Amino acid sequence: MGSGLKRSRQYPGATSYFDRHGKRRWRFRKGGFSAELGPDYGSEDFIRRYEAALEGHRTRGGVGAGRAKPGSVGLLVSKWYRSQDFLALEASTQRVYRGVVESFRQQHGDKPVHLMQLRHVQDLLAAKADTPAAANSLRKRLIQLLDYAITLEWRTGNPARATKPYKVATEGFHTWTEAEIAKFIQTHPEGTEAHRVMTLMVYTGAARVDAVQLGPWNIKEGRFQYRRQKTKKSNGRLISIPVHPDLAAVLAKLPSDRPYISTRRGTARTAAGLGNLMQRWTREADLPACSSHGLRKACARRLAEAGATTNQIASVTGHKTLALVQHYTAAAEREGLADSAFEKLLARPNGEQNLANLPDWFANSDTKPLKGKEK
Structure with a gap:
């Protein structure tokens, strides 16, 4: 029911039905106007038909662009x-x-x-x-x-x-921890589609919509090369990253004539279909907070923990602005700064007395109390 509500909000007036062959199809109905949208929800053909239906409703129904x-x-x-x-x-x-x-x-x-x-x-x-x-x-x-x-x-x-x-109180999609990655692999070992998808996404940082398009044709001279679907029309930057040995070992066992994430017939899975599969796989692994997008963030986290700069991480994830990358890696950077801070603390002279001397570090040279200030 929730999915149906989301779809109706995306394309107001679009409703689904099953034809005489039991196949699900979509139609536009509003104000007495009706038009067929086809079976492939969200496809280019669907959007083209929906545009035409909107225009027809506006011109004939007296709403929108026509009048x-x-x-x-x-x-x-x-x-x-x-x-x-x-x-x-x-x-x-x-x-x-x-x-x-x-x-x-x-x-x-x-x-x-x-x-x-x-x-x-x-x-x-x-x-x-x-x-x-x-x-x-x-x-x-x-x-x-x-x-x-x-x-x-x-x-x-x-x-x-x-x-x-x-x-917004939430930090967005949950970033997978190493323990969660290990638990997922324990449930979905090497050789399963779930393991292949997780390995591909965590070692490329690819978004779901990009991951389903990746195949052997994207590997050139030992590097993954592709342009993000989100920025393809605007000639977005080329992402070119090395193929991690763990990922190379998984990909070497796959057919060379189909996408890495494909159906049994060899056709590419849709981004929505992959999202549904990932929900099932994480549920089976008892990881309800984890999602496919969280693997993209996990890739960024790993890079941050390895000491990569924000610009270096952006060259892997393909982000145009650094603000999102900084959001992805904030937790890792905070932990790293905390570790560095304590290393400096332990490196001070008379290490055993450092904690006892803490008040001296923050002593104010001006011993006169400030008027009007709380003590």
Whole structure:
């Protein structure tokens, strides 16, 4: 049920049904308008059909681009979907963005863009305060939409940029520990698909959407070379990393005519399919907090613990900005700094008395008490 809700939010109006052959298919239904979307949810053909269905509903049903008010939120969204910036995004990213933007458009599509003020944006975000991650996602999309409105000369400023992101208590996807990796291998030993997937992801740091595309064709002169799907359309940087001996030993036993993560028929698994498999595998290993994305973070953690710099780690993970890499490696860096601090503590003269002398280290040369300060 949860998965169905997520899908309906990503593509409002899209519902599934089973045809007379028992095959699941999708159709768009809204306001008396109906159109077939095909069987492959989220595929390029599905998105193309969904776009056409939206356009058909707008022009025939009187909503959105076909008969949208000039300068309205609905028209802005429609134009943004056809903009160079949006079309340059990968299909997976477009789906995520649509899931946020379509909900916003349904609620405020008729409102004039030029009248949106800071208080309006704050109210929109405050309505999602109970889910700060969702509020932050909406904030980012509003920034993009209103920036685009400025390029259309519909506005002169972007009030969304004046807001601050909500603090999110969670640190995101859990980073696998070495103990958890060992436990996973104990449950899924060498030779199983689960072991192969885990080994590939933890030794490449590849995201799930990239991992399912990797195959023998990506190894050139003993190195993994590929461009991330997320940045492929924008000619993202080439990732070129050495093949770790442990990974090379696993890959050497695989067929050379199919992706490393493939079905029994030899076709590449989908990113969503791999996610479902990983959930099953971690459940079997009693590792409910672990996920495929956590293996990507584990790769970054290992590199950080080995002393790699943030830039060096980014060259493996393919991140464009260093902020995310720093987030991935924060725990490892904190532990390393703590170890270094204690090494310095133990290296002080008269080591046995170091702890007893701690008050002297922090003694203030000014012995006069500060007025108005708590003691």
